[in-house]
Amino acid sequence: MSYLLYALAGYLSGSVLYSYEIPKVFCGIDICARGKDHNPGAANVFRYAGPLPGAVCVALDLLKGFLPVAIAVQRLTPDSPWFGLVLAAPVLGHAYPLYYGLRGGGKAIAVSFGALLGLLPELTPALILAIYYLFFSLVAVIDPHFYRSVITFTLFGATVALWLATPSYTIGCVLISVVVIRRHFARYEGEKPSVHLGPHHAKQQERENHR
Template sequence: MSIVFCVFAFLSGSIPWGYIIGRAKGIDLRKAGSGNIGATNVMRVIGKKEALVTLLLDMLKGFVPVFIMRLLPYGENLILFTTVGILAIIGHCFTPFLKFKGGKGVATSLGVILASMPLAGMITILLWIITVKISRISSLGALVSFSLLPLTVYFLSYQEEFLIFSFLITVLIYSRHISNIKRLFSGKEPKIGEKNKIIEESDEKGSYTS
């Protein structure tokens, strides 16, 4: 049963909602804007309403498996619990439906955190909103808020397993934002509302860049 649920979590995370919404509008997001299938590029290429829908659906991909897990008898097994969350995020980042090239994992990670550590999740979202409001750079909001996630979990006195869980999520998020970090340091990271002139594709990471 636990294996079945792990597979369910991975497949849930794998659904490329941004790509599906783009296709419904006749657009392949991998070839438009930044080339990313996440909410930021959906807003850049299609519109705010579609971006909001993408954001919520991507969050639900992580939230639903973990939330259901909490309701089951073996939901108290923290190793299995955290594995389900990580698999949902990995499913988003390496979706088999797009040749294992997915998104950055931010929205799905937020859904996982909200389901597993609600208060920490709300604080992380608030930090993301504040950072983006000030900088107008979505990737910077993700990097700042997730870098503070382990500290948030620590000060909220969650169990040690959750602290390790938060570190794993943070490492995964940073590993998916290497190209963004390089552009941030070079001053070339696009702000929300700006159009990308060039689509860069990272074959080594198997993801689209921003």
């Protein structure tokens, strides 16, 4: 029962869409209406509301994933398979938020990092996810972001399942991957994928495409 209560608390924490509410309340901007992908995420806050609101929203999205998991790590047994649900709960809340009728949730990338960082001092899952994102953002650059995120979270879930010896972390990370990938497909708009070697090459290709 304790695990379910902590999972519920994490889900409710994740259900607060700061990246939608903050620009709407403080800037009078509905980023879902303005954004092409209609996503209530920090990227659209940066794009339409500016760097300061964007940075605040990123911090809050990280925090709403971090706090429920970090508190649960101190008070529950992380080795229990039920802890996997606690780990994934904030991400599930962001993707399918209760306060918005289980619809209109975000792609849940920042909150995923927040939840994984909540496992401190265990940083392996967060580092795996970060390494894949950096590789596909700086080395073999996958565009657009839809494909980059889907491939990153697919490899993240598979790597954790094959590498980590803690079943609860594996369950949680695989659940996170499934939720994030589903949310990306829900907002898929038929973009075509491309792969570039390094960010400079990607920018050069982009300039050539606009000539």
